[in-house]
Amino acid sequence: MKYMATYDLMESIRVTNEWLGSTAKAVCSYPAFGLSMNPMIQMTAAWGEVTERSFARMVAKPDWNIHSVVGTDGRDHLVDVITSVKKPFGDLIHFEVQGRTQMPRKVLLVAPMSGHYATLLRSTVVSLLPDCEVYTTDWHNARDIPVSEGKFDIEDYVLYLVEFMKYLGPDTHVIAVCQPAPLALAATAYLAEDDPAAQPNSLTLIGGPIDPGAAPTEVTDFGRTVTMGQLEQHVVQRVGFKYAGAGRMVYPGLQQLASFIAMNSETHATAFFDQIVRVARGESGEHDRHNRFYDEYLAVMDMTAEFYLSTVERNFKNREIARDIFEVEGKRVHIGAITDVAVMTVEGANDDISAPGQCVAALNLLTGLEDSKKASHLEPGAGHYGIFAGKSWRNNIRPLVLEFIDNNMTHDRRKMKFANIKSLHAR
Structure with missing residues (x-):
């Protein structure tokens, strides 16, 4: 787990999911598909929009957005x-x-x-x-x-x-x-x-x-139960070549996020499914409750x-x-x-x-x-x-x-x- 390749693999998976989401959103948003009565077209586009946004937020530092x-x-x-x-x-x-x-x-x-x-x-x-x-x-x-x-x-x-x-x-x-x-x-x-x-x-x-x-x-x-040797061997990674801290030993934010989500996986799964349905129906907004929460929750740091x-x-x-x-x-x-x-x-x-x-x-x-x-x-x-x-x-x-x-x-x-x-x- 201490090799740069492991960190880069995790980042590659994140980028791939972001790309899959953007592709699904773009492809299923063509006007020609508006003639189709199949609801899965809209659902797929909605899935793509939610997926792209979610995986993009994982590497973005949020703004304070406190203006006055x-x-x-x-x-x-x-x-x-x-x-x-x-x-x-x-x-x-x-x-x-x-x-x-x-x-x-x-x-x-x-x-x-x-x-x-x-x-x-x-x-x-x-x-x-x-x-x-x-x-x-x-x-x-x-x-x-x-x-x-x-x-x-x-x-x-x-x-x-x-x-x-x-x-x-x-x-x-x-x-x-x-x-x-x-x-x-x-x-x-x-x-x-x-x-x-x-x-x-x-x-x-x-x-x-x-x-x-x-x-x-x-x-x-x-x-209390995990040993320090286990943590050092299986949790710690080296920052990959993409960032200024290349080679630094870190506990990756993406790994921490996976732990957070695993603690309440059913709650998060329900929240994302409901958001996809709202997007498909045109009921969501850029700064709706779901996006406000998850834009912050998914933004993690090493x-x-x-x-x-x-x-x-x-x-x-x-x-x-x-x-x-x-x-x-x-x-x-x-x-x-x-x-x-x-x-x-x-x-x-x-x-x-x-x-x-x-x-x-x-x-x-x-x-x-x-x-x-x-x-x-x-x-x-x-x-x-x-x-x-x-x-x-x-x-x-x-x-x-x-x-x-x-x-x-x-x-x-x-x-x-x-x-x-x-x-x-x-x-």
Whole structure:
């Protein structure tokens, strides 16, 4: 599995399916076929359209598509996506709202590096923009990073977060979603000992595997039962000749996508069949519900092999963060060193990826933090996606997170917030 030819074969299969779809769509769309009463002509054209779009999305990085936001003055303000810190494996980007005074709530949204792009958090960003100054991590596709840039593992990820937090300053509120939750916790603990003044004001951990052993799921069972040798032999591949990262060892996004789909194969099969029928009937749209979801879901990115393997081994198998024995560059990162940063955990009662119990375990590790600075929330009926982007996030969790941020804001930022409110009333 470690040969370039294997990676290129997988890409060749993807391109072939995209070509088959485009061919079927083109051939069965000739006007002459309109004379036929056979419904399979339209169904085949519809199958081709859905197939071509689906396989094309697998190698495309989605756009943020966040163009404007309504300000407190009632006007639409244009949004620019600005790169604040540029790094080989990921950038820190800022959603800069033109013509709006700086918001008192400065939020660093830490996106997962688990097979999808940071744009998976688009709706989360949109929901926070009216009330916050939003920054987020924008991880790069490993296939596009030359081998000369070196490695990127779980420790490098933590050090990236440390650098981003230092850049933003101590009046920042960090929100880590899913996979990076334990690493954001470790980065904060690293700062607690290395540069206490640079710690964020608050840390919100949403659906993250702080202690994967606290509540087993299919994901944790897989990480526990498979050996590292099996993963390295059967999962890791070398990037093929088509991309700038040729020769780099990666965990391919296409392989991750296959695993995602296999977990709910019947649901996905039904969704695509229904979409083909809608296309054949002329009932679909460019940005209908199906396309909005799958344009994002199918857009996958490769992870560096060392990041994927170190995550499985150190976080899921050895549970180093849960056992408080995690090290960065040979230095012990003691979670109990956090004494000033308020920490909140959010879990979904129906989360089948990071089950309830995995994330709230963080609070037990914070032995140096007062109980008054700890908070937790379990959202009834919510699955994994719902706790950061769905109805549960919009209606229940987001207001709680904003209230938590406000309760742990520095004096200067609190004054800025009240000044903005007075300015709004004056208008």
